[in-house]
Amino acid sequence: VNVDVKLGINKFHVDEGHPHIIIREHPDMEAFHTLTLACPAGLYKLQPDGTIRFDYAGCLECGTCRILCRDSVLDEWNYPRGTFGVEYRYG
Ligand code: SF4
Numbered sequence: 001v002n003v004d005v006k007l008g009i010n011k012f013h014v015d016e017g018h019p020h021i022i023i024r025e026h027p028d029m030e031a032f033h034t035l036t037l038a039c040p041a042g043l044y045k046l047q048p049d050g051t052i053r054f055d056y057a058g059c060l061e062c063g064t065c066r067i068l069c070r071d072s073v074l075d076e077w078n079y080p081r082g083t084f085g086v087e088y089r090y091g
Contacts, residue, residue: 007041012057015084019056021065022076027052031072035065060086 032052035044041060045053059080066077079085 003040007058007060009089010060011087011089012059013080013084013087014057015080018081018084020076020078020080020085021054021056021059021074023052023054024073024075027074028069028072031069035069035073038064038068040064 032044033046036042036046040062041058043055043058044065045055047053061079063077065074070077
């Protein structure tokens with residue numbers, strides 16, 4: 001079973017309108033590129049036209065982006081509010 005299938009088993013309780021991770025207005029693009037490779041859920045994306053996309057809804061709350069790029073890319077990194085966020089499922 002590949003990673004994408006396993007990630008698909010998890011359930012996400014999305015806190016609509018309240019992102020727990022906020023990207024800087026002008027992120028360091030080199031660091032952003034690092035995150036496109038490092039985020040295990042693939043949530044940091046570079047579009048063909050060079051613009052960036054980030055979708056907090058599928059966050060695994062692993063903290064990788066926080067450790068790597070807290071000052072260069074992120075404006076805010078918090079855990080989701082109570083009852084929201086990822087619900088891990090195994091099997
Ligand atoms: Fe991706 Fe982990 Fe950062 Fe969530 S905490 S956006 S899963 S690197």
